[in-house]
Amino acid sequence: MSDAQRYGSGLVVEQRGHVRLLTLDRPERRNALSTALQADLVEEFLAVATDGRTRAVVLTGNGPAFCAGFDLKEIREADERGEPFRPPMNRPGRNLFEVVTETPVPVIAALAGAAVAGGFELALACDLRVAASGIPMGLPEARIGMGANFGSVVLPKRIPMGIALELLFTGENVTSEVAERWGLVNRLVPREQVLPAALELAEGIAANAPLSVRRMKETAVKGLELPLWQALRLDVGPNPYLSEDRREGIAARLEKRAPRWSGR
Structure with a gap:
C-alpha cells in the first residue's frame, strides 16, 4: 500500500515505509466513531497483525478533535427506530478497543485535539500517546448515562485508583498537561508538531528489530x-x-x- 486509501466510513489509511498511518476523517462529526468507522478500524488493525510489513501504527484525527467518542446521533436514530442497544462486549463484531490492545506492533495515538468519551478510551487502548498542549481529555459517560466499559477497566490500571475514580464519577475533563503528569501522555508538543512527533517516534521504533x-x-x-x-x-x-x-x-x-x- 503506497498511496492513501479512503474508506467510506471516513478512515484514511496510508503506508509510510514500515509505519501505517490511520486517520479519522469525519471532522464535521468531530471524528465520532460510527458503526462503519469502528468496523473499518478493526479490519485495519487485524490486517496489521499479518501484513509482514508494518512495524508501528500511528492513529490520528483530522479537524479540531482527535475523537469525540461514539456517534451519539447514530445511537439516537437507532433508539428511535426501536432497535435494541447492545452493550460493547455483547455485539457480533470485535470490540475496537480490545483489538487495538491486542495489535502485536506498537500503536501510537497522535492527539492534536480533544480526546473524550470513546475517543479517550481509544487513546487509552494505544500503547503510547503524543498530545498537543491544552487539549481536553476525559470520560463524560456518567453525564449521559453510558458506561465507559473500557475506560472503567483500563484507567485504574494506568493511574492511581482515586484519581481514576474521580474522573469516572464526575465525568470532568482534564488537560493534556495534567494527563502528562499522571503518565498518560508520553510527549507533550505544540499542536502543529503532534503528527510529526508521533511519526518520528514510530519510525524510530520501526527501525529496531x-x-x-x-x-x-x-x-x-x-x-x-x-x-x-x-x-x-x-x-x-x-x-x-x-x-x-x-x-x-x-x-x-x-x-x-x-x-x-x-x-x-
Whole structure:
C-alpha cells in the first residue's frame, strides 16, 4: 500500500515505509466513531497483525478533535427506530478497543485535539500517546448515562485508583498537561508538531528489530499483573533469541553498520 486509501466510513489509511498511518476523517462529526468507522478500524488493525510489513501504527484525527467518542446521533436514530442497544462486549463484531490492545506492533495515538468519551478510551487502548498542549481529555459517560466499559477497566490500571475514580464519577475533563503528569501522555508538543512527533517516534521504533519489539510488547502486556516469577517465565510472541535477526543485529553492531532486519 503506497498511496492513501479512503474508506467510506471516513478512515484514511496510508503506508509510510514500515509505519501505517490511520486517520479519522469525519471532522464535521468531530471524528465520532460510527458503526462503519469502528468496523473499518478493526479490519485495519487485524490486517496489521499479518501484513509482514508494518512495524508501528500511528492513529490520528483530522479537524479540531482527535475523537469525540461514539456517534451519539447514530445511537439516537437507532433508539428511535426501536432497535435494541447492545452493550460493547455483547455485539457480533470485535470490540475496537480490545483489538487495538491486542495489535502485536506498537500503536501510537497522535492527539492534536480533544480526546473524550470513546475517543479517550481509544487513546487509552494505544500503547503510547503524543498530545498537543491544552487539549481536553476525559470520560463524560456518567453525564449521559453510558458506561465507559473500557475506560472503567483500563484507567485504574494506568493511574492511581482515586484519581481514576474521580474522573469516572464526575465525568470532568482534564488537560493534556495534567494527563502528562499522571503518565498518560508520553510527549507533550505544540499542536502543529503532534503528527510529526508521533511519526518520528514510530519510525524510530520501526527501525529496531521487529521480532524484539513484538516480543517486548506481548510480554509487557501479558506479564503486567502476573507475579514476577510467572512473568519472567512467559514465552509469548516471536522468540528473538532464536532468530536470524539476533545474529544480524550483533554482526551489525560489531561491524558498525545499520542492521538489515529480515523479521525472521
